[in-house]
Amino acid sequence: MRAPGLDLVKWLAMLTMVADHLRFVWPQADGLFVVGRVAFPLFCLAIAVNVARNEAGPLCTRSNLRYLGLMLVFTVLSEPVYRWLDSGSLTFSIMPTLVLGLLVAWGVHYQQGLARLLGLAALISGWLANDRLMYGLPGVLLPAGWLLARRHGGAGWLVPCLLAMAGNLTNGWLREHLLAPFTWLVLSAALFAIPLGVALLRCTKAEIPAVGRWGYAFYPGHLVLIKLMGGG
Template sequence: MRSAGLDLVKWTAIVTMVADHLRYLWPAADGLFIVGRLAFPLFCLAIAVNVGRSPAGSLFTRGNLRYLGWMLAFAVLSEGPYRWLDPATQTLSVIPTLTLGLLVAWGVRHPQLPARLIGLGALLIATLFGAQVMYGLPGVLLPAAWLMARNRGSAAWLLPCLLAVAGNLTNSWLFGHLTAPFTLLTLAAATLAIPIGSRLLRCDHRPMPVVGKWGYLFYPLHLLAIKGLQGLL
């Protein structure tokens, strides 16, 4: 069943992601980086909700395989635009992180051995290639942490907050300037993304425009659009 709250989460993630990437047009707009810290945890929440919708034990369904296929396809398609926009980057785009996070969340959700092995394999990849994975191992764990928090509640919400913070500390500048006001504001935004996402998800009282399959295509296209605008400014 369509969830207006989930669409609101996705729209908020998209808007804050675009705001963050607008720094490539206006490098002096540092505050956009802080706003952008909401995007990744919200995308992870969307994954957790989708994983939680499938009954435990029903891993190899057409819907799940199609979901993984879309993620893998756009992980490949997005890498060129991502590196064209930011040639100095040391990491892959965010989609491989989300894809590995999906596999780990499957391992948490589904009790059968293949699901556990898939999840462990994703964790191993994130551990071995953490320097190339955006947000590192904490980012890969975040969708599963969201899933656990939604199922258990209470103190379990602390885990996604900690992982959202830890994922941002894979940024070498932030890690090297822990007490700088900019770092503190960034980490505060990452932490607040968790309760904000939880609240947005409950906003089912009014219809929202649907974020459908076009959401996958939006990621590489908006990177290309920003790169194109760079040449005009």
Template structure:
């Protein structure tokens, strides 16, 4: 059964991601970078919500993410020629596997989650948002399950994920860094609010969402 609230989370994540990438067309639009900081935590929330509501093995889900991680790497590195990381999809794929290991007690699920976390640790510098980004879907999962002080976990991970950016980490008191951390924190209550809006009529985000990522990168590059 589809959730209108979950589709709304995905739409806001997609729109804020596109706004962030429009900086390649308008480099002086620094505010778009701040808006874009909402996207990654919301994508992680979508993963956590999907993991929480299904008992099925995520083989097909992960398979789609893996396939489009490969498909997206060329357009991503072509658009951002200065990048030192992979596209965001490998981080989300590892985050899916780690969240699955946290959610389910089966030995194979726990071992898969542990392997994803170890790979995230070893490849943290090559992954967009690093190890904190890999852990963030599980942080969402635990906060929604346990409540209370565990809500600090996705907040801390969302901020830490953004501070894997070397410039932000080296300028902790600069205004762009403070605004970035504020936007990352804002994504947590914003995501919770969006997820509750099941009364909205929202077009479903289906598998075309995977294809949208590399296609929109190619379109932006073509317009540069």
């Protein structure tokens, strides 16, 4: 069933992501980087909600295989587009981090050995590729962190909060300038995304267009558009 609150989460994630990437067109707009720190935690929340809405029964259902298949297809499609826009980037696009995050979340949610094996493999991959992944290993763990926080509540909410901030500290400049006001703005934005996502999910009567499967194509599509606008 359609969840208006989840659509709100997805729309805000996409809008803040676009705002962040507009820096390729207007490099002097540093404030857009801060705004963009909201996007990744919300995308991870969307993954956690999609995983949790299925009962912890069989892993290899048609919907799960379709979900993973679409993620993998658009991971492959997005990488050359991302390189076209940002040829100097030292990391992959955001998609590999999200795919590994999905597998770790499956390992937490499902009790089957296959799910645990995939989750463990994704966890090890995130650790080994920490320097090449956007948001690194903390980013890979964030969807599972959301799952655990929504399941247990209480102090469990510290997990996604800490992971959201730690993911940003994989950025070398931020890590080397921990006391800079800009760094604290970035970490505050990442932290703010957690209660914001919770609040958006509670908007069950929001009238907003649904984000369908076209949302998978939005990532590479908007990168192409920004490049054509003069980005990179």
